Amino acid sequence: MATLSLRSLSKYYGAVEVVRGLDLEIADRELAVFVGPSGCGKSTLLRMIAGLEEVDAGDILIDGRSVVDVPPADRGLAMVFQSYALYPHMSAFDNLAFGLRRAGLPRAEIEARISRAAALLQITPLLPRRPREMSGGQRQRVAIGRAIVREPRAFLFDEPLSNLDASLRSEMRTQILALHQRLEATMIFVTHDQVEAMTLADKIVVLNGGRIEQVGSPMEVYAAPRNLFVARFIGSPGMNLLPATVFASTPGLLAVDLTGEAAASAGRILFDRPAAAIAAGSAVTVGLRAAHFAVAGPGAPALDLSVDLVERLGDATHVHGRLGGAARVTVALEGTAPARPGDRIPLTLRPGVGHLFDAAGQAVPAAGARLEGTATSW
């Protein structure tokens, strides 16, 4: 298995820079997930690592050795494509054997590798069949088998689950995780689905417009998004991003007013021990996930939620409404919470949660957010 390094990697399509000077380190046996919206460059980046796209500037190192001038077949990588890309005119067995035969491996070795991979993926009865005689899920496993038999230094997956239907997708996710543990392999996975990213990754790389927005473990990226983009992208339902204005700023406390109807305050939120000071009157954004809210007890300080829509999911209830008449929020309550459109619910914040973003969209770390009149969170 292998470590992967990207140094100042750049690529242009004509005049447009689609990959902008990226730096990234992926450790041995890590499962890294490149995630981002369509067009962010994640697939291009993967293909550059594989050698299928030319690099305009920068370097790619596998196990410390530069591979930018090395043809794809010689980089010691294997790739599973979104459309599986099986050779339609060959049986599954021949699909798996093709690369090995071209590399000159002896027949016994080829057969041994294929039978091991087939057993692992449970595709042994499929080996004599052609791709058109298989279902989507079967083809995908054959495609993974083709990657495994190469015994590569790292696996590359280009949105392999996007063509599967929902139930199959979650099953395959589990299988890929199991595979990762079993093979102890370095893997890079590209997806646009942040749920997939969160469940699979050791390390998430959030990409946007050819740039890396944040790199970190799923929990880091979820609990400590570095900017508005990551905050918005990760997590489902999406984080509530509420415009606010700074009311007062001291070294230990930052008070912001949520913007309500007609610029009135919809509620004041205090951030303890902010990492930076922000001038009063500045525009900021408060980030609160749906799960960060709770129903306030009687008489406690509360934000006023007017309910517009209610979604009941069984184990939770998603309440969509507005704070102070203007700021739209989604709040997650218990499954049994009584809520109907038109109701008004007093909300408080759970301790130790909440995010603050400055006018430039960058996160301002703090110890947590609370309503005025509630105890400090630590």
Place this chain on the structure above:
Amino acid sequence: MTARGPGVRRRPRAWLTAVLRHAALIAVAALLMLPFYWMLVSALKSRGQIFARPLQWWPDPPVWSNLVAVLDYPGFPYWLLLGNTLFYAGMVTLGTVLSCAAAGYSFACLRWRGRDTLFAATVATLLIPAIATFLPTYLIWARLGLTGTYWPLILPAYLGNAFFIFMLRQFFLGIPRELFDAARMDGAGELRIFLQIALPIVRPALIVVAVFTTLYTWHDFFGPLIYLQDPADFPLSVGLFAFRSQRTTEWALSMTAALYTTLPLVLLFALASGYFLRGARIAKF
């Protein structure tokens, strides 16, 4: 980080292969255009210039009168030949489009007993060359007293052509069945469904058929040669052949004549090039 890292590569190797590819394509294009060029250039030469040594790559001076002289030259009545060709091509194209659309539609969208067997037979005839049938066919027309006319050449077109039937059937197959079922439920008759629903949808394919039929008919030599006897009936292909047979040394005028035989098709291509290229793609089923 947007700093250009060490060794900004402008991909020299990829650029070089692109240049080489273009060079090869330009060389091939030049070779393929050479006959056209020579046809044009020779059309403007006098008899002496054709055989001048060293070879004249551009006539000096160009004999522009050739361009006009050949239009009414004894042995090459251009306008008459052109008119015959247009008549021939037009009539055949009309018949082909009508008959092949009807048959293709029938094979694709209508259900009747024996349909698939007969379609298989149709496909089989694609492999049967004209040699197999032209002799008895000629005799039949001769017995009917219709040799020396265009009937033997035009009438079969109104019955159909295996290749275009095959092609149009492919297009008709692409029409969703529901459209027809809905129309039938609305009480539309079969003819109306064909004319008002199916035909408009496959219109581009019909144009492709028309364009290619015109091309093939314009090129047709064998058919007119065996059925037509009066030189006044000849289309351009046979007319040019006759001209060449008699005036083997009139190279310049032969080139001009060849040019005029080709020009209308180039014009057609200029107007409908998309359909030509589309047709080449369709042919690969």
Place this chain on the structure above:
Amino acid sequence: MPSPTRTKPRSAARRQEARAGWLFAGPWLVSLVLLTALPMLATAAMSLTNLGIVDWPDFTGLTNYDLILTEDPSFWTALHNTAVYTAVSVPLRLMLAFGLALLLHSGLRGVAVYQTLFYLPSLVPPVAATVVFMLLLTPGAGPVNVMLSWVGVPAPDWVRDPAWALWTLVLLSLWPLGVEALVFLAALREVPAEVQDAARLDTRRPWERMLYITLPLISPAILFNLVIGVINSFQVFAQAMVIGGTTGNPSESTLMYLVLIYRMAFRYFSLGYAAALSVILLAILGLVTWAIFRLSRRWVHYEGGQR
């Protein structure tokens, strides 16, 4: 559309549909019988008579065939010329067209311009094209020999030398290869890009990717061009007539099979004899086509389980 074949009472609508089916296909069915099936049988029947020389033919059995095979040197010449022409021009044209398609497929800009240019030669009517080529290749009047001398190749007399006249026809057959190139190009474009990417990961050698992946995936297009090419080459007529007339000048070197049939039928009026010649050619053509299809099972791969 699979339809059950059990007979059940047909609704009026279905009967109307079936009637329309027969009606619409009717003219073509008439053609199948009157212009294809019956004439084919008639050709075979004619070959066994002496039709043409006398008005009311006698049944002569296999006399025509005997004459053709034992006493007609022109038959062997025409057969030889046609076979050589086909065997050389078809593979050559396919390979060159394929090479051209590869060049066009590399995603260069301006492909549309090249496509148009390569297509133009196929517009030129065969008679006109032959006339132009004859001038092109005439020593002293055409540039081909001059261009050959630039490269230091000795220039043959393409038109008057019997050893070379056939190659004029072969060269002429290569000119309109733009159409075949476009068919190949369309087939190349259908090969999924990700399959080609997968191949790049499996082997670094481009010729291996070509041999094991690309060629098999475009093999239906190759078969199509091959069969059409063979059938058309066997029946070459206009070009041969322009160059060599009905006698295949010079010295029968350009005598093609269909020209021979034409000569027998329309100059010597030996229709029975011409029919026998036709039958022989059909048999050969049928054999060759069958062989191609039979062999094709080994190297042609169809997507989606067709045929």
